[in-house]
Amino acid sequence: MVDGSVLEIDGVSKRYGDVRALVDMGFSVRPGELFGFVGANGAGKTTTMRIVLGVLAADSGEVRLDGRPVDAERRRRIGYMPEERGLYPRMAVGEQLRYLAELHGLSAGDARRSTERWTERLGVAGRLGDEVQKLSLGNQQRVQLAAALVHEPDVLVLDEPFSGLDPVAVDVMSEVLRERCAAGAPAVFSSHQLDLVERLCDRVGIVRDGALVAEGTVDGLRAGAGTDVVVDAPQARPGWADAVPGVVTSRTEGERTVVTLEPGADDQPLLHAALATGPVHGFSRRRTTLTELFRHTVADHPEAAPESPEEAA
Amino acid sequence: MSVPRPLRTVALIARREFLSRVRGRAFVISTVVILVVLVGYALFVGSLGAGSSGGRAVAVAPETAALVPALQAVAADQGRTVTVVPVPDDAQGRQRLAAGDVDAALSGSPARPRVDVDQSLSDDLQAILTPATARAAQEQALTARGVDPAVLTTAAAGSAPVVVAARPEDPAQGLRIGLGAVGAFLLFFSIQTYGAMVAQGVVEEKSSRVVELVLATVRPWQLLLGKVLGLGAVGLLQLVILGAVGLAVAGSAGLLVAGVGLVGTLISVLVWYLLGFAMYATIYAALGSLVSRQEDTQSVLTPVSIVVLIGWVVGFNLVLSAPRSPALTVLSLIPPWSPLTMPARVALGGVPVWQVALAFVLTLAFTAGVLLLGGRIYARSVLRTGARVSLRSALRD
Incomplete structure (x- = not known):
């Protein structure tokens, strides 16, 4: 099903008024590859991911899946976890996940089965009938992850998936990511926890001021850095x-x-x-740790990326 | 798949909106409250009518007894009844008054009687007493000049103005006005309530940030359309329930008069509701998308709420007081107000077809413009969280 899915971000640029959020951003994620996306706040990670999901429109450039521009139909195959977590607070967990699965094109029956499977896996199966706002923050995070996975996506785009997770949930999350990649799905995730990125990712991209300044395996970057x-x-x-x-x-x-x-x-x-x-x-x-590599890369350019208001939004 | 994807998405969104509202307590409560208000309104109007036709009782002292025939003749002319309670003297008359047996106690000269009352003389009793005393005075004067008072009575009996109405009043006019008023109220209530719910839903999605997750797979226009359709259907369901219960109650109370056009009124209320709701819900959704916090919703909706309120208050009062005034005609032809006032005019009857058609076409065109502009504002501002987005920046570039 996922054989051959390649996610390509090609020459994407985006301005917010006078702020250049992305400048010719480009990288590709191969099937079964876990791509770590790191950069300071406001460097352009979230903007890039929003453009991949079509939540934002790029000023120029293209996002491709399987060599074709991402359209509504292809976008349904992406599992997305926004940086700003969000679910319907007054909707029950099970109903909410089924709804999101159906919005992504699953039949009612498939949506129900998938909801059961993922809530079981993520340890929130006992809360299917509870409103999301009644769950602890940790359990809300698990539901959020289930929301990204419930339509069995072929591609994963996760913005800071580890932030706010307890160590057990971090392990579950890592396991799920590896498993999806083993099944052939390309996955991109951003994180400030660079040790995690180093441990999990096949390749890493470092973003600064809206452009990719370093890209490769951690070993490769290390070799280049001395x-x-x-x-x-x-x-x-x-x-x-x-x-x-x-x-x-x-x-x-x-x-x-x-x-x-x-x-x-x-x-x-x-x-x-x-x-x-x-x-x-x-x-x-x-x-050299990834943290040091990151520091070197960012330190080369003292004008630290200012946090743009749109990125914070 | 038989249904195209984009429409299936809209249907899914509409279904969620519909179910989450209909299953909520607010829907049941609001339906019951409106029913109570409407039934209360009907009972209140009914009791006003009953109060005015009730009879009065007066105590009459022996020296004033000559007034009694005039009193009863005038009361009969006015379609009222006055019960005369003869008392031996004025003191006993005041006692009966203090005991609450009578509304007034008469004593003294028939042409200039003293009227004892508890607090003030009621309007209807005054309306009988004043001509009755005048008549008693005339009869006294005629008798003093040797003329038989019966001559006067005979002459007066044959006199009456002959009224020729250019536009004869419909015997069911009262019922029609009532229908129009109720229809206007229901439209106003539904548009305000469910329109505001659309805005609340938009803001809830923004403040909980779930909108980004949804918009990763759904286009903004689909989300907007699904919301408006879903909540519009909730409002429609409530209207139909209220309409059905209203018809059942009116039917059992024997208020239904054939030929009043109840069914026509109901249909026109429903059609105008759909149009009015589409228009206002889109405006409310677009305005709601400008803010990120529930607390800010009211301030951004207020200007439009005022427009709706003005249309309703002015329209409602004109329907009750001057149903054929040019002001109401003009009001019903201006798009934002047509849905609030035209159904009431249709219920009143006698609206030229071209006016209904004109109002309909104008409102349709206005709604299309609103959908275009509102959809644009919504799509541009729904993902911009934080400070309130200005209308100008939502429309620019």
Whole structure:
């Protein structure tokens, strides 16, 4: 059913008055791929997702599914979780999920079965007859996730799906995401929890000021960003490593110095320089975390993205 | 699939709106309240009529007894009855008055009697006493000049103005006015109530943010149309229930007069309701989409509510007081007010067909414009949460 679904965002631009929210935004998500979408607040993640769902219209560019522009019919196959959570507060959980499933084109019978299956899976099956507003916030989040999945979508677009979830729900959510991808669905999700993104995603895109500034596997981004070496040389003076060939930056963390080397640079000259300052108690390469990669990417451009009012809305 | 997708979506939305309202307590309560109001109104009007035809009782002292024939003759002329209670003297007359047995106690000269009353002389009794005393005075004067008072009575008996009406009043005019007033009230109530519900529903979707989830699979026009249809159907159901109960009550009370055009009135009320509701509900939905919080809904709806209220209050009063006035005719031809006033005029009868047709066409055109503009405003502002969206920015670009 989902074989071959590719989600492509191609050259999408969007302005709000004088604010350029998206500038030639583009990336594609292959079948069975989990794509992590990270960026500061106001960078354009939510705007991109809203455009994918047709909730907002792009000024230019195109969103394609299976190589065809996304129309109403294709859009029904997308499961969406908006950043601003929302359900009908005075409607019962079961009735609400069935309604949303039917709006996405399921028959009444399929909608009922799917509602039962997902509420069972997400642990809210006992609350089918309760109004949403009577549920705890955690359970409302689970219903929200069920609302994104109840029509058995072939594509997932989830805006901050982990925010506000308890650890158990985070595990369920991660499991569901992996499972949908294993079934061949492309999935995009945005998150500020970069450790989660690093752990879950096949590929990551970093957004800044409405454009994708880095894209690839975490390992690939890491390779491009150079290597961090942690040196424990207590007698070294600040700035001792700056003149060593291959060093990009160095900073002190307590007694230790963290030195970033150019991609592919030899670390032995650094070791010699360290030994020249006195005793060396430690010298180790450190895997760059996504958080550090993200910080580097954003720090390259000091003009931090201002939060546009539309993004906050 | 036999039904096209977009329409099936609209039907799903309409069904949700309809079911969630009809199953709610508010629907049952409001239906019962209107029924009580309408029945109360009918009883009130009925009691006014009953009160005016009730008889009066007066105590008459012996020296005033000469007034009695004139009193009863005048009362008979006016279609009223006056019960005369003879008393031995004026003091006893006042006692009967204090006991509440009589409405007035007469004593003294028949031409200038003293009238004792509890607080004030009632209008109908005054209307009988004044000509009766005048007549007693005339008879006294004629008798003093040796003329038989019977001459006067005979002469007066044959006199009467002959009235020729250019447009004879319909004998069922009262019933027609009542029908028109009730129809106008029902339309006003339904449009206000269910129109406001459309706005509330729009704001609820915005404030709970569920609108983004829905609009990810539904076009704004489908959501708007489904809402208007669903709530319009709720209002229609209520109108039909009220109409049916009203007809049953009127039938059992023997108020139904053949040829008054009850069925025609009902149909015209329903048709004008559909048109009026489509128009106002769209306006309300568009205005509702401008705000994000339930507290702001009222302020944004007020200007239109006032337009509706003016149309109804002015129209309702004209229907009752001046059903054939040019003011009512003009009011019923202006689109925002046609649905509120034209059905009442139709109930009154005698409306030229061209006026009904003109009002209908104008309202239809106006509604089409409202749908176009309102749908545009709605689609542009329904996703803009936060501060109130100005009408101008909702319409720009």
